[in-house]
Amino acid sequence: MSKLRVGILGCGMMSGAHARRWKASDKVEIVALCDCDEAKIKSLLDRRLDDYSPIPTFYTDAADMYAKANLDAVAIVTPHSLHYEQAVQALDAGCNVVLEKPMVTRTDNACKLAEKVEQSGKVLVVCYNTSFTPPFVYLRDTIRNKTLGNLEMVNGYLSQGWKKATEGSWRQKLNVSGGGQAFDSGCHLMNSLCWSVESRVAEVFAVMDNQGTEVDINSCITARFENGVIASVAISGNCPDDGCHMVFIFDGGRVEIDGWEGKWIRVHVPGQEVTEPELPAGSDNPNDNLVEAILGREEPRVTAQNGIIQCELMEAVYESAKTGQPARPAGQKLGEFLSTSNIQHPTSNSQV
Secondary structure (H helix, E strand, C coil), X not given: CCCEEEEEECCCCCHHHHHHHHHCXXXXXXXXXXXXXXXXXXXXXXXXXXXXXXXXXXXXXXXXXXXXXXXXXXEECCCHHHHHHHXXXXXXXCCEEEECCCCCCCHHHHHHHHHHHHHHXXXXXXXXXXXXXXXXXXXXXXXXHCCCCCEEEEEEEEECCHHHHCCCCHHHCHHHHCCCCCCCCHHHHHHHHHHHHCCXXXXXXXXXXXXXXXXXXXXXXXXXXXXXXXXXXXXXXXXXXXXXEEEEEECCEEEXXXXXXXXXXXXXXXXXXXXXXXXXXXXCCHHHHHHHHHCCCCCCCCCHHHHHHHHHHHHHHHHHXXXXXXXXXXXXXHHHHHHCXXXXXXXXXXXX
């Protein structure tokens, strides 16, 4: 079988993870690197691909890359506000896409991108830390199958020194990033929540502190989902000690889990010691999941439909923080979109 030809668009910090994963795969060949700053391309090559052969071709314009590189797939690793147009461009060029989080910054664009994916027949996978890990696949199966009964509550926190680490970067420029710590690192925790609960958000109340910056640094978020689950999340961007923890509380037990990277899980059942369950197999990162989905061996783990729910949630979070009042997702956009498309709701068990 010939290898899939893949490229990377955006050669900043996170591009190294995509290069590392694809370099380790025997199913792909990295043939193209693209960034408007050629120095970043060279830096990525030095950091992650210094021994890679043949050396990928450099491009400083995405349209030029798509016209010349004959790509099967591309990883888009660029600032948040660029994701929508760049993902559409890639799909129009006939590429499958692995797209860095958050998928896009606006719900209307999330709906349009989901429709574009459906029309193109291509695969789009959104990059999150936990959805590709065996512990979270196990957790979601536990929720779906009611192994511990009904899920009733979720609680979680994330702490990072995000404010200092991103000072002066595009991540603290609201018009480029779309939001601060809750939208950047925090979206991994929020995705861990939404992806597992598999329900639209009914109502949100949020309090945020920008600490003198353009964007949110610290957040406390309370949410009620349409299926009745209630959740509370605290996201800290000004703590020198990184940490993350989530607990999913059922009427028949509870599950504690690493909501940041999905590295560990503990299942608590009344009358039994804490158990470490046997975990399912499958791709454990978005790049491999995209490849397996292209080859028809797996379903895409985080789809554009999941991205719509995430956008709806975050728009409500920022609206509530702005007004000081509870907020509901505006316009029921997901319901409107699904009613006019052939895409299944992401709460369907057929969606992996």
